[in-house]
Amino acid sequence: MKLSYEDFELGRRFTLGPRTVTAAEIIEFAREFDPQPMHVDEAAGRASILGGLAASGWHTSALFMRMMADSFLVDSFSQGAPGVDFMEWRKPVLASDTLSGHSTVVETRALRSKPGIGMVKFRHEVENQKNELVCVSENSIMFVMREVLEKTA
């Protein structure tokens, strides 16, 4: 059964990944969205403070989004998100790194402005194969409530 607002109980935790990031992917994303030298060129990456060919932070975020979609979002009555409270790129994500993590429900509330929709706040943590946190974020996502789905069923 697809997840509705009520399924996101406080403390519920969803597993993200694993997902390995290749050098080719890093360069392809960066060429399109973030063509800074350390994201498109191996030697420039090594010479930078990132220490190697490193994914754009936005690429890391997009990969985290995909892991979240596969973990629980596509199989839910999600209505999208109004934004991101914060996003920390704590360590560079380098070519061949394997990412995994989890999203934990930290707050839930019914939306007064949108009856039948509830907002779920998550804390997301993504780490690399050395168990170093590479990305930490919190954001809220809107989900349809079960009562609405039952009425329209």
Next chain:
Amino acid sequence: MKLSYEDFELGRRFTLGPRTVTAAEIIEFAREFDPQPMHVDEAAGRASILGGLAASGWHTSALFMRMMADSFLVDSFSQGAPGVDFMEWRKPVLASDTLSGHSTVVETRALRSKPGIGMVKFRHEVENQKNELVCVSENSIMFVMREVLEKTA
């Protein structure tokens, strides 16, 4: 001349875009990173609270990143960013929307932990062709200081 830390004076404003977003791009990005129905299917988008085939918020963010790269980052001594303070996706970005905006320097400081590198905080505002803000964000980016560049020149 490429921009170094000292060039990011308080209040300096950089123009972003314009950049038109196509339906094909929205679907391509979403299939790879955010395959929720409203981002990959026209009818599902119209049926959702987004009101049409809508770009993933992460796609909007990646497009904003590209506009920033083209505006000033690629032509600078950027050393990357430690994250995003916040990112608000205020309005859906729909197929055929044209985005533009600006990044304004709101804070600068030398990094004690990384001598020769300074942190510049920006406020970013992106709007659509109707002058509606679609994306508002603040984040800090690291830049090499001119004194370092002169020493190594």
